[in-house]
Amino acid sequence: MDLSSINPLLLLASLMVASTPILLAALGELVVERAGVLNLGVEGMMITGAACGIIFSTLTGNAWLGFAGAALGGLMLSFLFAVLTQVLLSNQVATGLALTLFGLGLSALLGQSFADARPPAFPKLDIPILSDLPVLGPVLFRHDGMVYIGLLLVVAVWYFLSRTRAGLVLRAVGENHEAAHALGYRVVLIRFGAIMFGGACAGLGGAYISLVRVPQWTEGMTAGAGWIALAIVVFAGWKPLRLLLGAYLFGGVTVLQLNLQAAGLAIPVEYLSMSPYVATILVLVILAAGRAPGSLGKTFHASR
Amino acid sequence: MTRTLLALAGLTKAYPGVVANRDVSFEIQQGEVHALLGENGAGKSTLVKSIYGLVKPDSGVMHLNGQPFEPADPKAARAAGIAMVFQHFSLFDALNVAENVALGMENPPPLRDLAARIRDVSEQYGLPLDPSRIVGDLSAGERQRVEIIRCLLQDPKLLIMDEPTSVLTPQEVEILFETLRKLKAEGTAILYISHKLEEIRALCDTATILRLGEVVGDCVPSDVSAREMAEMMVGGTLHVPEREAGPEGDILLKLEGLSARSPQEFGTPLRDISVEVRAGQVLGIGGVAGNGQDELLLALSGEMPTAPQMVQFKGQPIGQVPPNARRGLGLCAAPEERLGHAAAPDMTLTENAALSGKTRKNLVKNGFVDWGGARDFASVIIDRFDVRTPGTENVARSLSGGNLQKFVIGREILQDPEVLVVNQPTWGVDASAAAAIRQAILDLAAKGAAVIVISQDLDELMEISDNFAALNEGRLSAPRPAKGLTIEEVGLMLGGAHDMEVAHVDA
Numbered sequence: 001m002d003l004s005s006i007n008p009l010l011l012l013a014s015l016m017v018a019s020t021p022i023l024l025a026a027l028g029e030l031v032v033e034r035a036g037v038l039n040l041g042v043e044g045m046m047i048t049g050a051a052c053g054i055i056f057s058t059l060t061g062n063a064w065l066g067f068a069g070a071a072l073g074g075l076m077l078s079f080l081f082a083v084l085t086q087v088l089l090s091n092q093v094a095t096g097l098a099l100t101l102f103g104l105g106l107s108a109l110l111g112q113s114f115a116d117a118r119p120p121a122f123p124k125l126d127i128p129i130l131s132d133l134p135v136l137g138p139v140l141f142r143h144d145g146m147v148y149i150g151l152l153l154v155v156a157v158w159y160f161l162s163r164t165r166a167g168l169v170l171r172a173v174g175e176n177h178e179a180a181h182a183l184g185y186r187v188v189l190i191r192f193g194a195i196m197f198g199g200a201c202a203g204l205g206g207a208y209i210s211l212v213r214v215p216q217w218t219e220g221m222t223a224g225a226g227w228i229a230l231a232i233v234v235f236a237g238w239k240p241l242r243l244l245l246g247a248y249l250f251g252g253v254t255v256l257q258l259n260l261q262a263a264g265l266a267i268p269v270e271y272l273s274m275s276p277y278v279a280t281i282l283v284l285v286i287l288a289a290g291r292a293p294g295s296l297g298k299t300f301h302a303s304r
Numbered sequence: 305m306t307r308t309l310l311a312l313a314g315l316t317k318a319y320p321g322v323v324a325n326r327d328v329s330f331e332i333q334q335g336e337v338h339a340l341l342g343e344n345g346a347g348k349s350t351l352v353k354s355i356y357g358l359v360k361p362d363s364g365v366m367h368l369n370g371q372p373f374e375p376a377d378p379k380a381a382r383a384a385g386i387a388m389v390f391q392h393f394s395l396f397d398a399l400n401v402a403e404n405v406a407l408g409m410e411n412p413p414p415l416r417d418l419a420a421r422i423r424d425v426s427e428q429y430g431l432p433l434d435p436s437r438i439v440g441d442l443s444a445g446e447r448q449r450v451e452i453i454r455c456l457l458q459d460p461k462l463l464i465m466d467e468p469t470s471v472l473t474p475q476e477v478e479i480l481f482e483t484l485r486k487l488k489a490e491g492t493a494i495l496y497i498s499h500k501l502e503e504i505r506a507l508c509d510t511a512t513i514l515r516l517g518e519v520v521g522d523c524v525p526s527d528v529s530a531r532e533m534a535e536m537m538v539g540g541t542l543h544v545p546e547r548e549a550g551p552e553g554d555i556l557l558k559l560e561g562l563s564a565r566s567p568q569e570f571g572t573p574l575r576d577i578s579v580e581v582r583a584g585q586v587l588g589i590g591g592v593a594g595n596g597q598d599e600l601l602l603a604l605s606g607e608m609p610t611a612p613q614m615v616q617f618k619g620q621p622i623g624q625v626p627p628n629a630r631r632g633l634g635l636c637a638a639p640e641e642r643l644g645h646a647a648a649p650d651m652t653l654t655e656n657a658a659l660s661g662k663t664r665k666n667l668v669k670n671g672f673v674d675w676g677g678a679r680d681f682a683s684v685i686i687d688r689f690d691v692r693t694p695g696t697e698n699v700a701r702s703l704s705g706g707n708l709q710k711f712v713i714g715r716e717i718l719q720d721p722e723v724l725v726v727n728q729p730t731w732g733v734d735a736s737a738a739a740a741i742r743q744a745i746l747d748l749a750a751k752g753a754a755v756i757v758i759s760q761d762l763d764e765l766m767e768i769s770d771n772f773a774a775l776n777e778g779r780l781s782a783p784r785p786a787k788g789l790t791i792e793e794v795g796l797m798l799g800g801a802h803d804m805e806v807a808h809v810d811a
Binding site for chain 2 (some may be wrong): 184
């Protein structure tokens with residue numbers, strides 16, 4: 001085993017990249033759940049986003065348009081979920097699970113003819129001056145745009161939820177939809193918005209896997225990232241900044257164990273592969289989870 | 305000189321199968337406290353929801369200050385100067401006081417300014433409140449203050465209050481009335497919904513009485529007796545429960561140093577409760593909601609296990625015995641929450657009867673449910689307690705609150721328990737049905753059962769209890785004979801209004 005082959009700077013830099021898909025998807029789901037809706041279809045929306053990302057970027061030759069298409073794909077799938085659960089009042093858990101299965105199938109169909117496609121390269125930003133800083137430069141400032149968009153979104157969601165009136169209303173809807181309705185807030189409309197934001201974010205997360213991390217199309221390539229995102233939302237206690245911590249922790253242990261595997265650590269690979277999951281859950285449990293939104297997962301009907 | 309603030313003319317609203325309001329017309333004057341009286345299901349809630357824009361009436365018109373008034377939603381109603389204090393469903397436990405207030409306002413100022421205004425208004429009206437506290441941690445009385453202050457911050461012209469005093473101690477009620485009188489002096493009209501007739505007589509200028517969705521009369525409450533008003537509501541004469549004092553029997557139930565943490569997140573722990581109940585006795589336990597009533601019921605019913613000797617049934621320690629085994633021994637309990645706790649909402653009355661009655665009524669034979677027996681048991685309950693339902697195969701959810709209450713209380717009483725524990729036995733039940741339930745409780749005691757009645761209705765407790773004790777923050781006061789207790793003494797036992805002050809009327 002040769003631990004010296006692991007470059008700590010490179011490790012830290014790839015941590016941010018490895019965390020981004022989960023961060024984006026989890027952030028979207030956090031907003032959805034704060035509005036009181038449990039959408040278990042994150043995995044399905046991510047993989048659909050991954051397929052749409054490949055399709056749009058290959059057809060247009062522009063990675064940014066690929067991301068836009070992925071967001072749109074995820075959003076449309078979540079719109080389906082919103083209609084089923086908010087208008088037709090179907091069960092959220094069952095619908096979410098069905099959405100995951102549907103998304104896996106749909107993406108396989110969409111991606112079929114793009115199996116050999118190579119998406120256009122997604123440029124790294126190399127922020128001038130900052131990227132030349134020793135240590136900090138390579139770790140923090142030599143990434144692609146989506147990494148920073150993910151970070152900005154965390155801050156934006158945190159600010160929205162804790163500082164703005166619209167965020168307060170969204171939390172109120174998630175906390176007690178009966179009361180919010182009695183005060184005259186449009187529960188269903190607000191939830192539609194939240195669900196679609198969640199879908200777009202999941203789509204972006206999926207596209208980051210197919211356009212940047214891998215980058216190519218393989219069926220089922222999200223490989224459970226959507227489920228991890230769901231778990232991180234719960235273990236982060238529905239708080240955006242903790243969610244960032246959880247996603248980075250997961251991403252960090254993922255790259256670390258890959259490096260350890262490469263360095264030939266004498267532990268069965270399976271143990272290393274499971275380490276990110278164990279580490280993330282342990283740390284977030286120790287931090288003591290927050291309280292779930294009061295109306296989470298409950299069906300809202302104005303007459304009851 | 306008064307002017308008409310709000311005039312309703314011919315308001316009608318029908319739901320599938322029931323007409324909630326039929327041709328309702330009345331007027332509310334500026335600066336008037338107007339009572340809206342009626343039994344459950346009389347259409348009071350639908351009517352105020354129409355005024356507040358939550359329900360759109362099928363026909364009829366409203367005029368506010370002479371202008372046609374058709375609020376499309378609560379926002380429009382609030383913009384027109386109408387504010388409402390809800391009975392349930394309008395606070396957010398996980399948010400703090402200021403956030404809760406902000407949610408009820410059209411254009412709230414930044415939270416810091418709002419916090420300052422909440423402090424000002426709460427001092428001015430004698431309702432002290434810390435804007436940064438989480439609402440889930442507040443007492444029921446404090447939660448109501450949040451609602452009232454939320455309304456007051458919008459300078460309403462009409463304040464609608466739905467059963468505002470059901471959770472308050474007598475002293476808190478007096479302070480609330482001071483606040484309302486001050487508002488009235490400032491020209492605010494108040495539409496006051498209650499079925500506590502003495503309160504209406506003390507506070508209200510006029511009353512409109514609804515029965516089955518129609519206006520059946522109006523009166524000046526201070527000129528008529530509470531009994532006359534009750535009979536207008538019911539449309540008949542009212543039977544007052546009577547009891548024959550039985551001889552004191554053996555101690556059937558004894559609590560010894562009962563302490564337990566609440567299983568609920570915002571619950572109250574029980575603290576060192578010791579009390580005895582004898583055969584033939586009714587122990588009334590009063591207290592403002594959220595002072596440990598639910599937890600006490602859980603400990604007595606067996607849903608919340610305690611140390612064995614903390615709960616003793618005929619000298620036998622049963623603190624660890626689960627609910628059905630306790631029923632087998634002879635201890636039955638009926639919790640407050642009807643849907644989901646006392647009854648399974650989507651199961652039929654037969655199934656609900658079987659769930660609780662299976663042990664004492666022998667409804668399970670060789671591991672199979674005796675459905676015929678269960679159906680008979682359910683129909684006996686329906687007959688004896690006048691439960692209005694098409695039949696035993698209707699689901700519990702389809703019954704109105706009062707009817708379901710009669711069913712769940714009847715189910716426990718008809719199992720002939722030796723000890724019966726009930727929480728809020730007549731909550732939301734109309735006057736005649738409440739009288740019937742109280743009579744059934746007294747009859748059970750006369751037959752030699754020990755009964756514990758936990759209630760927030762002090763009049764009810766004074767009427768049926770032999771001994772009265774008060775729960776305050778999970779502690780139980782020493783029981784005192786109910787006969788001869790004055791309402792002031794009771795108020796002090798309940799913990800009084802130590803953190804409230806009377807409104808500064810000149811402020």
